Amino acid sequence: MADAKVIPFDDDRSRSGGSPRAARRRGPGRGNGSVSALPGRPDAGLPPGERAGEAHEPEAAPEGAGRAGWERRIAGGLAFLRRRVTGEYDVDEFGYDKELTDQVLMSALRPVYEKYFRVEVKGIENIPSEGGALIVSNHSGTLPLDGLMLQVAVHDNHPAGRHLRLLAADLVFMLPVVNELARKAGHTLACAEDAERLLRQGEVVGVMPEGFKGIGKPFSERYKLQRFGRGGFVSTALQAGVPIVPCSIVGAEEIYPMIGNSRTLARLLGTPYFPITPTFPWLGPLGAVPLPTKWTIQFGEPIPTDGYPLGAAEDPMLMFNLTDQVREQIQHTLYKLLVQRRSVFF
Numbered sequence: 001m002a003d004a005k006v007i008p009f010d011d012d013r014s015r016s017g018g019s020p021r022a023a024r025r026r027g028p029g030r031g032n033g034s035v036s037a038l039p040g041r042p043d044a045g046l047p048p049g050e051r052a053g054e055a056h057e058p059e060a061a062p063e064g065a066g067r068a069g070w071e072r073r074i075a076g077g078l079a080f081l082r083r084r085v086t087g088e089y090d091v092d093e094f095g096y097d098k099e100l101t102d103q104v105l106m107s108a109l110r111p112v113y114e115k116y117f118r119v120e121v122k123g124i125e126n127i128p129s130e131g132g133a134l135i136v137s138n139h140s141g142t143l144p145l146d147g148l149m150l151q152v153a154v155h156d157n158h159p160a161g162r163h164l165r166l167l168a169a170d171l172v173f174m175l176p177v178v179n180e181l182a183r184k185a186g187h188t189l190a191c192a193e194d195a196e197r198l199l200r201q202g203e204v205v206g207v208m209p210e211g212f213k214g215i216g217k218p219f220s221e222r223y224k225l226q227r228f229g230r231g232g233f234v235s236t237a238l239q240a241g242v243p244i245v246p247c248s249i250v251g252a253e254e255i256y257p258m259i260g261n262s263r264t265l266a267r268l269l270g271t272p273y274f275p276i277t278p279t280f281p282w283l284g285p286l287g288a289v290p291l292p293t294k295w296t297i298q299f300g301e302p303i304p305t306d307g308y309p310l311g312a313a314e315d316p317m318l319m320f321n322l323t324d325q326v327r328e329q330i331q332h333t334l335y336k337l338l339v340q341r342r343s344v345f346f
Contacts, residue, residue, distance in 0.1 A: 080099070080103060083099070084100075091184075094165075094183065094186070094188045094194070094198075095183030095184060096165070096183070096184070096185070096186040097184040097185075098163070098186075100184050101163070101184065101185050101186060102155075105181070105184070105185050106152060106155055106156075109148055109149075109151075109152050110152060110156070112149075113149055113152045113153070113156075116290075116292050117149060117251065117292065117293065117294070117295045118294050118295065119149055119152075119153060119251075119295040119296070119297060120294075120295065120296045120297070121153045121157045121296075121297050121298075121299075122296065122297070122298040122299070123298050123299035123300060123301075124153075124154075124157045124158055124159075124299060125159075126245055126299045126300060126301060126302055127154065127158055127162065127204060127245055127299060127302075128243065128302070129158075129159065129160045129162075130160065130202065131202050131242065132198070132199035132200065132201070132202050132203060132204070132205070132240055132242035133199075133204050133205070133242050133243050133244075133245055133302070134195075134199060134205050134206075134207065134233060134236065134237045134240075134242055134243070134244050134245065135150075135154075135164065135204060135205070135206045135207070135245045135247050135299070136206075136207055136208075136209065136233055136244055136245070136246055136247060136326050136330070137150060137206065137207075137208050137246075137247035137248070137249055137330070138208070138210060138214060138223075138225055138247075138248060138249055138330055138334065139208035139209075139210040139211065139214030139215050140210075140214055140215055140217070140222065140223075140249070140252045140253045141215055141252035141253060141255050141256060141290075142215055142216070142255070142256035142258050142275045142277070143215070143255075143256060143290075144215055145252065145255065145290065146208075146215075146249050146252040147166050147168075147206070147208065149249075149252075149295065149297070150164060150166075150206060150247065150249065150297060151163075151164045151166060151185070151186075151206070153297050154204065154206075162204050163186060163203075163204065164186070164204050164205075164206045165186045165187070165188065165198050165203050165204065165205050165206065166185075166186070166187045166188075166205075166206045166207075167187070167188060167189070167190035167191075167194070167195055167205065167206065167207045167208075168182055168187045168188070168189065168190060169190060169211060169212065170189060170190075171271070171272070172187065173189060190207065192232055192235065192236050195207070195233075195236045196236050196239055196240050199236065199237070199240035199242045200240050206247075207233045209228040209229050209232075209233055210225065210226040210227070210228065211229075212272040212273070213226040213227065214226050216258070216261070216272055216273040216275070217258070218258050218259070218260075218261070219253070219257040219258050219259055222253035222254070223250070223253055223334050223335075223338060225327055225330060225331050225334075228323050228326070228327050229323075230319070230323075231319035231320060231322065231323035233323075234305075234313075234319050234322045234323050234326070235313040235319060237305045238305045238308055238312050238313040238322075239313050241305060241306040242305065242306075243302035243303060243304050243305060243306075244302065244303040244305060244322075244326055245299055245300065245302045245303075246299075246300040246301075246303070246326050246329040246330045246333070247297065247298070247299050247300065247330070248297075248298050248300070248330050248333035248334045248337060249295065249296070249297050250295065250296045250297075250334060250337040250338060250341060251293045251294055251295030251296060251344075252293075252295065254291060254293045254344050255290035255291050255293055256275060256277050256280070256290060256291070257277055257278060257291075258275045258276070258277055259276055259277060259278065260275075260276030261273045261274060261275060261276065262274040262276060291345075292345060293344050293345055294341075294343070294344070294345055294346055296337050296341070298333055298337060300329050300330070300333055301329075303322070303325065303326065303329075305322075
């Protein structure tokens with residue numbers, strides 16, 4: 001609703017030769033009852049509120065501003081639902097739905113990121129503002145919540161608002177519902193062909209080379225990096241000519257302290273492991289609630305790969321050296337963050 005215009009009650013009287021005081025109250029170009037400067041006054045050129053004898057009153061917020069904000073949100077939500085129903089939205093060749101990710105998935109994960117795990121991000125400036133980049137991170141936590149928190153960290157903290165495209169294991173794409181959500185969120189199968197294609201398109205791609213060995217390791221081996229495989233991620237970065245950004249995550253190891261692994265149940269369920277924690281399966285569904293640990297995510301100095309000659313990805317010694325360099329940088333940063341940490345929960 002448009003704001004109503006206030007009309008002074010003495011308007012007619014001033015036109016018909018009413019009181020000169022009323023005429024002075026309406027200055028040139030004013031019809032709202034504001035006091036105008038009188039001719040000959042030394043402060044005539046000053047704006048209202050700075051003249052002698054005038055008190056400056058702050059501008060009041062428009063009465064309908066709050067209501068208008070809610071109306072815009074409701075209208076935006078309805079427009080979003082209409083596009084969902086009619087199919088008027090875009091997905092890329094991998095199934096990534098940017099609108100759904102920004103408006104729904106990120107909004108659902110953000111309270112967990114900000115309020116529950118209270119994630120602190122360092123070194124976000126090490127992720128380039130444009131062009132492809134490969135983020136290589138440690139993996140832990142029994143359930144892969146660290147990948148989701150890493151995705152929110154990049155999306156919400158990078159000045160360019162970049163999106164992280166995670167490479168996920170084939171098990172993710174075999175689970176009902178999870179499969180569809182993962183593709184909508186921009187995740188894709190952890191294979192060299194898909195990763196290289198995304199990097200050449202200028203995307204920020206995330207990989208966790210430890211895989212199930214990282215998230216399924218016992219609590220006694222927390223923050224000890226597992227083997228990084230044969231350096232496939234290094235080969236992909238070399239072929240695409242993009243920098244490698246090491247990333248260290250502290251806090252995820254303690255959300256589900258894994259004190260045992262039932263291999264029999266894992267075989268029956270077709271999973272790599274079946275975790276036993278101090279609360280699961282003893283407390284049932286309640287035992288699946290993660291502990292509210294305090295997280296820190298630090299992005300390290302990027303390692304450039306565009307200076308190597310053509311065919312460098314076929315050199316096994318170079319692959320080994322670069323893989324070891326990335327792994328050592330992540331491990332060193334993990335130890336450094338652990339020394340600086342005051343408490344697991346604060």
